[in-house]
Amino acid sequence: MALFVQKYGGTSVGSVERIEAVADKVQRFREQGHDLVVAVSAMSGETNRLIALAKDIQDEPSQREMDVLLSTGEQVTIALLCMALEKRGIAARSYTGSQVRILTDSAHTKARIQDIDVERIQADLSAGRVVVVAGFQGADAEGNITTLGRGGSDTTGVALAAALKADECQIYTDVDGVYTTDPRVVEGAQRLEKITFEEMLEMASLGSKILQIRAVEFAGKYKVPLRVLSSFEDGPGTLITIEEENTVEKPIISGIAFNRDEAKLTVLGVPDIPGVASKILGPISRANIEVDMIVQNVAADQTTDFTFTVHRNDYARAEEILRKIAVELGAREVVGNNKIAKVSIVGVGMRSHAGVASKMFDSLASENINIQMISTSEIKVSVVIAEKYLELAVRGLHSAFELDKADTVSE
Amino acid sequence: MALFVQKYGGTSVGSVERIEAVADKVQRFREQGHDLVVAVSAMSGETNRLIALAKDIQDEPSQREMDVLLSTGEQVTIALLCMALEKRGIAARSYTGSQVRILTDSAHTKARIQDIDVERIQADLSAGRVVVVAGFQGADAEGNITTLGRGGSDTTGVALAAALKADECQIYTDVDGVYTTDPRVVEGAQRLEKITFEEMLEMASLGSKILQIRAVEFAGKYKVPLRVLSSFEDGPGTLITIEEENTVEKPIISGIAFNRDEAKLTVLGVPDIPGVASKILGPISRANIEVDMIVQNVAADQTTDFTFTVHRNDYARAEEILRKIAVELGAREVVGNNKIAKVSIVGVGMRSHAGVASKMFDSLASENINIQMISTSEIKVSVVIAEKYLELAVRGLHSAFELDKADTVSE
Numbered sequence: 060m061a062l063f064v065q066k067y068g069g070t071s072v073g074s075v076e077r078i079e080a081v082a083d084k085v086q087r088f089r090e091q092g093h094d095l096v097v098a099v100s101a102m103s104g105e106t107n108r109l110i111a112l113a114k115d116i117q118d119e120p121s122q123r124e125m126d127v128l129l130s131t132g133e134q135v136t137i138a139l140l141c142m143a144l145e146k147r148g149i150a151a152r153s154y155t156g157s158q159v160r161i162l163t164d165s166a167h168t169k170a171r172i173q174d175i176d177v178e179r180i181q182a183d184l185s186a187g188r189v190v191v192v193a194g195f196q197g198a199d200a201e202g203n204i205t206t207l208g209r210g211g212s213d214t215t216g217v218a219l220a221a222a223l224k225a226d227e228c229q230i231y232t233d234v235d236g237v238y239t240t241d242p243r244v245v246e247g248a249q250r251l252e253k254i255t256f257e258e259m260l261e262m263a264s265l266g267s268k269i270l271q272i273r274a275v276e277f278a279g280k281y282k283v284p285l286r287v288l289s290s291f292e293d294g295p296g297t298l299i300t301i302e303e304e305n306t307v308e309k310p311i312i313s314g315i316a317f318n319r320d321e322a323k324l325t326v327l328g329v330p331d332i333p334g335v336a337s338k339i340l341g342p343i344s345r346a347n348i349e350v351d352m353i354v355q356n357v358a359a360d361q362t363t364d365f366t367f368t369v370h371r372n373d374y375a376r377a378e379e380i381l382r383k384i385a386v387e388l389g390a391r392e393v394v395g396n397n398k399i400a401k402v403s404i405v406g407v408g409m410r411s412h413a414g415v416a417s418k419m420f421d422s423l424a425s426e427n428i429n430i431q432m433i434s435t436s437e438i439k440v441s442v443v444i445a446e447k448y449l450e451l452a453v454r455g456l457h458s459a460f461e462l463d464k465a466d467t468v469s470e
Numbered sequence: 471m472a473l474f475v476q477k478y479g480g481t482s483v484g485s486v487e488r489i490e491a492v493a494d495k496v497q498r499f500r501e502q503g504h505d506l507v508v509a510v511s512a513m514s515g516e517t518n519r520l521i522a523l524a525k526d527i528q529d530e531p532s533q534r535e536m537d538v539l540l541s542t543g544e545q546v547t548i549a550l551l552c553m554a555l556e557k558r559g560i561a562a563r564s565y566t567g568s569q570v571r572i573l574t575d576s577a578h579t580k581a582r583i584q585d586i587d588v589e590r591i592q593a594d595l596s597a598g599r600v601v602v603v604a605g606f607q608g609a610d611a612e613g614n615i616t617t618l619g620r621g622g623s624d625t626t627g628v629a630l631a632a633a634l635k636a637d638e639c640q641i642y643t644d645v646d647g648v649y650t651t652d653p654r655v656v657e658g659a660q661r662l663e664k665i666t667f668e669e670m671l672e673m674a675s676l677g678s679k680i681l682q683i684r685a686v687e688f689a690g691k692y693k694v695p696l697r698v699l700s701s702f703e704d705g706p707g708t709l710i711t712i713e714e715e716n717t718v719e720k721p722i723i724s725g726i727a728f729n730r731d732e733a734k735l736t737v738l739g740v741p742d743i744p745g746v747a748s749k750i751l752g753p754i755s756r757a758n759i760e761v762d763m764i765v766q767n768v769a770a771d772q773t774t775d776f777t778f779t780v781h782r783n784d785y786a787r788a789e790e791i792l793r794k795i796a797v798e799l800g801a802r803e804v805v806g807n808n809k810i811a812k813v814s815i816v817g818v819g820m821r822s823h824a825g826v827a828s829k830m831f832d833s834l835a836s837e838n839i840n841i842q843m844i845s846t847s848e849i850k851v852s853v854v855i856a857e858k859y860l861e862l863a864v865r866g867l868h869s870a871f872e873l874d875k876a877d878t879v880s881e
Binding site: 079109112117120130131134135137138141142143146152153202 | 489490520523524526527528531532534535536538539541542545546548550553554556557563564566568569613614615
């Protein structure tokens with residue numbers, strides 16, 4: 060008799076048949092006596108259809124009106140899902156973001172949830188109803204419709220779970236959990252039973268794009284147990300949870316993330332004086348180019364080399380900006396490479412284990428893979444290597460850290 | 471410098487191009503210095519698309535959820551129209567029915583407007599914005615989304631005009647006004663410059679389906695000047711207004727309405743005792759069959775004949791019910807005919823002119839058209855004739871009442 064918040068994404072509700080399948084799933088949970096709040100996305104394709112209508116009118120439509128437009132997508136889904144539930148004899152009631160008072164700030168198209176008024180939902184749950192809430196949307200203090208940005212339905216699910224103090228927030232996707240690495244690259248990749256929020260954050264931002272980062276942050280902050288599982292097959296999925304006290308049994312690392320969409324740029328021979336980093340990154344950031352890794356080594360002969368990575372699509376623009384900055388700064392040269400990949404090992408276990416980084420470097424060296432950049436955090440080590448070695452590196456690391464052995468799956 | 475509420479229906483906003491054309495029209499009014507509130511329907515086809523999705527799930531879906539689903543149609547239109555206005559440099563803001571607090575009762579799919587909170591709209595108008603409101607929808611006191619039923623966008627327009635005390639409510643449709651009769655039947659049919667609410671009600675309910683009856687009633691009740699005009703071509707349309715004091719110049723009749731979708735049923739030889747009418751019509755009404763004309767003549771030899779008309783689609787069902795009733799009542803026989811048509815002359819002028827009905831009967835007689843039933847009200851006379859004579863009758867009457875002469879157009 061638990062309270063679950065379930066979130067079903069666009070492909071899970073992509074057709075009337077899929078919506079019926081979701082209703083079947085909800086029915087099974089109801090039959091087990093659980094209370095359910097269900098957050099849903101727009102049917103897959105719908106958001107793109109609506110965006111195309113807007114773009115036919117204006118290249119950059121008003122963000123307020125864009126939110127009014129896009130929020131209809133989830134509204135269609137909540138109505139259809141309630142109909143499918145009622146057809147099964149399950150009392151259900153739908154709510155838009157405004158209706159259950161998912162209060163957000165006024166940052167249209169990328170609003171943040173500030174509060175949820177759960178009174179109405181709790182009344183429905185007490186009356187034995189399944190509550191179906193439109194994901195991705197809310198309303199600001201003045202009642203204007205807002206959206207949380209792409210993937211925001213995850214955040215809706217987590218925020219509802221936090222506000223309702225749900226026993227678990229279950230995110231149904233098209234994968235059956237979080238894996239030690241991408242199964243398309245490493246055949247022996249294993250589904251993780253559990254992973255910590257911090258690890259998930261590092262995995263997500265590094266390319267294992269299963270959950271919206273903001274949703275994971277939110278879940279971590281409010282200690283909402285989060286489970287990723289498949290809409291299409293039964294299985295326990297992966298539980299994302301707070302770190303356990305007892306880390307004795309913890310494997311050293313949980314997974315290997317990678318990203319081949321990056322490019323690196325280096326300014327060589329920059330004068331080693333205060334303020335240089337901001338002079339270099341300021342114009343890049345003002346051009347709306349996101350920077351990922353940043354590495355600056357100690358200075359030699361009063362100059363230093365400054366390197367950072369950007370999304371590959373931004374490479375040419377970033378390089379152009381950088382050449383101008385380099386002249387202004389009196390730097391020697393700008394060099395870059397867009398044939399790179401980033402590989403990271405992630406694991407809270409590495410906190411208590413020495414030598415994790417060197418084991419990683421050993422593994423890469425044994426395959427003759429040159430490391431171009433290194434960056435570390437408390438629970439991850441990232442390296443940049445030539446893109447062509449990516450698969451080789453990931454497979455080597457997966458095996459070096461014994462992730463392909465079933466008994467190393469954390470539990 | 472007037473305040474206009476304009477309503478654009480589904481075909482007027484049926485595509486991005488059409489929405490752009492509406493924006494052009496709004497722009498011209500703005501350039502003349504007028505304040506505008508615009509109510510819109512769903513893009514044509516959208517409501518049917520949504521209904522089809524629902525019907526894929528359930529034959530009779532929950533009406534509450536149906537409203538949640540269907541109300542997305544207008545929400546898409548308001549956002550797109552605001553984008554098109556902003557593209558033209560016109561400040562605009564969209565609102566759903568819930569957002570501007572179009573308060574309705576809780577009769578889902580056929581709710582009635584109870585109140586509109588105009589504060590927000592007035593603030594926008596004062597700030598120089600065009601306000602775009604989703605037609606057809608509102609919210610009940612608990613915030614549940616409701617819809618007003620098909621054609622309800624007209625009612626939204628009129629209700630907004632009444633609440634805002636607008637100078638005129640302009641209903642843009644695919645016809646350029648109200649005609650003396652159907653121009654497809656009578657070539658010389660004339661557009662009316664003006665028509666009274668009562669005449670319009672009789673015309674509308676009799677088959678000239680231009681405006682939703684409820685919207686006309688509403689406009690009459692709150693004395694909102696209502697104008698029907700074309701979305702696609704410029705022109706003054708037809709003004710629907712309260713009856714003028716000076717009716718000297720009024721033509722005797724304003725128009726000729728007709729309806730070929732009816733069928734008549736007669737119970738012959740019914741005992742002439744109290745309660746017979748309700749015994750006959752009760753079961754018909756409980757079967758959800760709408761009855762239009764009802765005629766009962768004086769009794770001869772203690773029995774009477776009772777005749778009424780129903781929609782042709784309901785003819786078979788009504789006849790079946792009626793045969794049972796006839797047996798119970800000890801009536802002689804049930805006869806019926808579904809090859810009939812109803813023709814009506816409508817006009818407030820006939821109040822002050824004797825002999826209008828006999829002029830009508832003369833015209834029909836001169837064409838050798840037999841009258842099967844007659845029913846009259848203060849401002850209309852309706853007759854039922856054989857369907858095959860319909861066009862002949864309408865053309866004859868149009869000419870007999872001199873409606874095809876340009877100088878009889880009321881002004």
